[in-house]
Amino acid sequence: MQPPQGHDAQPEPSQRPQVPQKKNRLGWILGGAAAATALIVVLLFAGCAALADAVKNGGSNEEKAQAMISKADDLPQSDWQLVERSDPDTGCLSTDIACVRLSATWSVNHEVGLEDTAGRLGVDISGPPLGRYTGCLKSEMEDGGMARVCIDPAPDLDDNWLVRIELTAK
Numbered sequence: 001m002q003p004p005q006g007h008d009a010q011p012e013p014s015q016r017p018q019v020p021q022k023k024n025r026l027g028w029i030l031g032g033a034a035a036a037t038a039l040i041v042v043l044l045f046a047g048c049a050a051l052a053d054a055v056k057n058g059g060s061n062e063e064k065a066q067a068m069i070s071k072a073d074d075l076p077q078s079d080w081q082l083v084e085r086s087d088p089d090t091g092c093l094s095t096d097i098a099c100v101r102l103s104a105t106w107s108v109n110h111e112v113g114l115e116d117t118a119g120r121l122g123v124d125i126s127g128p129p130l131g132r133y134t135g136c137l138k139s140e141m142e143d144g145g146m147a148r149v150c151i152d153p154a155p156d157l158d159d160n161w162l163v164r165i166e167l168t169a170k
Helices: 027-053 061-074 112-119
Strands: 082-086 101-108 135-140 147-154 161-168
Touching: 027 161, 061 101, 112 135, 112 147, 112 161
Parallel strands: none
Antiparallel strands: 082 101, 101 161, 135 147, 147 161
C-alpha cells in the first residue's frame, strides 16, 4: 500500500517544520561575565603599570641611568683625571628603593670650587655662598634622585684634589 498523499499525509521527519527552540540565556550571561572580567583584568594591569611608573618617578631604569651617565660625563673639565668610576646597573627591578647609582672620582691638580662643581652637576646650591673648596654637598636633584658632591685634598699627592660624586635615581 502506498502512503496517503495530500492533506492526510504525514510529512517525513526530515520534512517536518522545525519548532524554534527556546534560546538558552545562560550562554549570554556567562559570555558577558567573561568579557567583563577580561576588561577588569586589563584595566587593573594598566593601572598597576602606571602606578609602578609613578613610583619610579617616571621613566625606565635605563633612561635614568643614561641621564646620570650624561651628567657625570659632562662634569669634568679637560684637566681632570678619572680615578674610579662605577656606572649604574640598569637591571635593577626594585621600585621602592634607590637602586640605580653612579659614583665617580677625579683627581685635579688645582683647587676646585665645591659650589661650582655642585652647580654644574645640577645640585641645588641655594642659600648663602659657601666659598669653600673642600667638603660635601648633598641635595635632591630635579628628577627626584639624590646627588652628593665631595671635594677633599688628595691624601697621597700634594696640591691635588679629589672630586667625588654619587648620584642615585629615585
